[in-house]
Amino acid sequence: MSNKLTAYLESQMQALKLKGMLAHYQEITEKASQNNLSYTEYLSLLFEEELKRKNEGTVKTKINKARFPFIKTLEEFDFSFQPSIREKEIISLSSLDFVEKKENIIFLGPPGVGKTHLSVALGIKACMAKYRVVFITAQKLLEELLLSAKDGSLLDKLLGYSRLNLLIIDELGYMPVTKEQANLLFRLVSMRYEKGSIILTSNYNFNEWGEIFSDQVVAAAIIDRLVHHARIFYINGTSYRLKGKLKAANDR
Structure with missing residues (x-):
């Protein structure tokens, strides 16, 4: 292929924003020549690279929009440190059937046992499957809703959150409500009921939620809608944040 033709093709791919093709067309062209690939096979490989790049870009955008506090995966979770968690049950959640069924996932347990890690990991899985996901702490969410109620934009805010495939609410009960x-x-919660999934984490068991909300009736109503279609995980164990310190102490 002449330098002039190469430059022309590259300029065309740049104009069409075919970055995947642009990055790999030379090696694919060489491979096609060496293996006597047909034009159809050659084009198929080019489009495969372009589609791969676009999918990666879509996933990256969704992860950025989800506003995760950090990036953690299920593969990074140390199940051996938290024997109260059944690894198979958690891994099965990565199929995301709970999102399809619009079910909720609730992680309850003391601070530091991995509730947020698991929530983020499942959220990233959902982003990779191209679902609309947002991660937010309960305190920030409540502040947003209260501000929206005061400035008249509450309905828009509620509708925005209700359209998500997965809403992750972290640390409910960390601050008084x-x-x-x-x-x-x-x-x-009512707007999302049977319309979208929620992953929620809390340091408090359900029988303590009346104290969080200072209203037993509202607490019961929220719990009722959350748990009707939910999988609940109680995590009892040592804080991961103490893991390193415990190991250091044992090594002395």
Whole structure:
């Protein structure tokens, strides 16, 4: 292939934003020549690279929009350190059938046992499957809803969150919840009921939620909608944050 033709093809691919093809067409052309591939096979390989790049770009965009606090995977989770978790049950969640069924996942347990890690890991799996995902702490979510209620944009805010395939609410109960905030959370949970999945983490068991919300009735109503179609995991174990310190102490 002449330099002039090569430059022309590259300029055309750049103009069409075919970055996957542009990055790999030379090696694919060489491979096609060496293996006597047909034109159809050659084009198939080019399109395969382009599609791969676009898929990677889509996933990256979805992960960025999800606003995860960090990137963690299920493969990085140390199940041996938390024997109260059944590894097979957690791994089975990576099929994302709970998202398809619009079921909720609830992780309950003390601080540091891996609830957020598991939530993020499942959220990333959902992004890779091209679902719409957002991660947010309960406190930030409640602050957003309260502000929206005051400036008249509450309905838009609720609709935005209700359209997500997966909403991850982290650390419910970390800070006290006012009665107004509790009612707003109830509205959001109600709007998502049987329409979209929620992953929720909390340091408190359900029988303590009345204290979080300062209202047993609202707490019961929220729990009712969350758990109706939910898989609940109680994690009891040592904090991962203490893992290194415990190991260091044992090594002395």
